Amino acid sequence: MNRHEGGPLTRSVNVERLPQGRGAVTVEATQAECDALARDFGIPAIRDLVGRFDLDGSPSQLRVTGSVEAWVTQVCTVSLDPFESRVVEPVEVDFTSADQLVGTDAEDVELPDPIVNGRIDFGALTAEFLALGLDPYPRKPGIAFEERREDEAEKPFAALARLRGGARGPE
Structure with missing residues (x-):
């Protein structure tokens, strides 16, 4: 997964300053950050975005677990x-210091995400897992797509034939 610096939600944490062995990080997005993320994601609104992360390991090898939760407004396909729904996305990511990744072929194994300059951006992690939790084809509760059957529907050119007075074109 690609975590980028400088997005609308950043909370860069120096992992060496975290308690050794175990720790926790909570990211609570401001409404301005939620609004910026909603624009980035192309949805009407996001509110109450929170990422809760438990950390286990060392500053060079870290396992992050937890969840990202928010209320999102999407448009029914x-x-x-527009309708509002709750997103709860589980998080489980391994991180390792970037220098331990040197010379590793990404095609051979699933690589942990890098700890860059001793830091992890938990804001970007929160935004990424929120994006993963969004339904790409959202449906408002109670709305079902009803497919028209050929025998129930008018044939595609029947309306054209009526407009032409039932006359057929050249054969």
């Missing part, structure tokens, strides 16, 4: 109505 069937009715086109």
Whole structure:
């Protein structure tokens, strides 16, 4: 997974300053950060975004587990109505110091994410897992896509034939 610096939500933490062995980090996004993320994600709104992370390991090898939760407003792909829903996305990511990744072939193994300059951006991690939790084809609760069957629907060119007075074109 690619964590980038400088997005709308950043909380860069120096892992060497965390308690040795175990620790916790909580990211609570401001409404301005939620609004910026909603624009980035192309959805109407995000509110109450929180990432809760438990840390286990050392400053050079760290396992991060937890969850990202938020209320999001998306647009229904069937009715086109906006609706609000709760997103809860589990998080489980391994990090290692960037110098331990040198010379490793990414095609051979699933590589841990890098700890860059002794830091992890838990804001970017929160934003990324929120994005993963968004439904790419959101449907408002109670809305179902109803497919029209050929025998129930008018044939595609029937309306054209009526407009032409039932006359057929050249054969």
